[in-house]
Amino acid sequence: MAHFQKKSANTKESIPTSALPDIIFMLLIFFMVVTVLREVELQVQIEFHHAENIEKIDQKRLVSYVYIGPERLGGGQLGDTAVQIDDAIVDDMGAIRQIMYDKLMEQPRLIVSLRVDRNSEFGVITDVQQELRHAGTLRINYSTLRQL
Template sequence: MAHFKKKQAGSKQEIPTSAMPDVVFMLLFFFMVTTVLREVTLKVRVNLTQAENIEKIEQKRLLSYIYIGPERLPGNRLGEDKVQIDDAIIEDIGAIRTLMYDKLREQPKLIVSLRVDEASEFGLLTDVQKELQQASTFRINYSTRREP
């Protein structure tokens, strides 16, 4: 009786895993650097509108956001339209002037991104824009989503 011996590959069939932690760490650092952990807690509702002819803003550090929309009240209710800058709701529209002027001095190429709820009216935005003119932050951007 003839014996057939199974031929075996000479090399071991294992992937070397010693470099895996390095690879994983590299990915980890990438995501750590790109993550923005703390976003502004929105106190107003902002559903952006859609538009077709829009431009991308690559330099995010030039941006400063102003949120305009109906205020979120406890119990899922919505109040009147309010302006939010950074973390606070601005009750006094006239305060925007100094606020934005200070930001402009820190970042002379400031772009103000206006994130306005689609259901809001133009009146409040007009007041904000007037304040922006007074603060000489002229570059603005109406934030919109891309039309699908």
């Protein structure tokens, strides 16, 4: 009697995985490019305010941040309202002018993003704005979150 042998497909059953590292690397590179590591260590506490009619700033390169809020003291205590630019708290308002002027020279289309704590009073912001006007950095942005 003839013996029937089951014909099986001649292909391999395993998925080729040789391209896997390449795929992973592509993902890796994507995330490396997208990632912005926490740029500064915040020394002031900021709770954002919400607003409805906001716009996005797509070009992050143009943005320079000014943080305004109560200073963080040790032990979870909060001090007076302070202004922080980059990594340090600015004690002298007049120094903002020079800092911002230097930044403007580097990036002529600079946008200054004011990240202000929602419980602040406007006087400090007025002072900062006056300094920004003297420095010539006129494009500003009040950082707010989208209203939920």
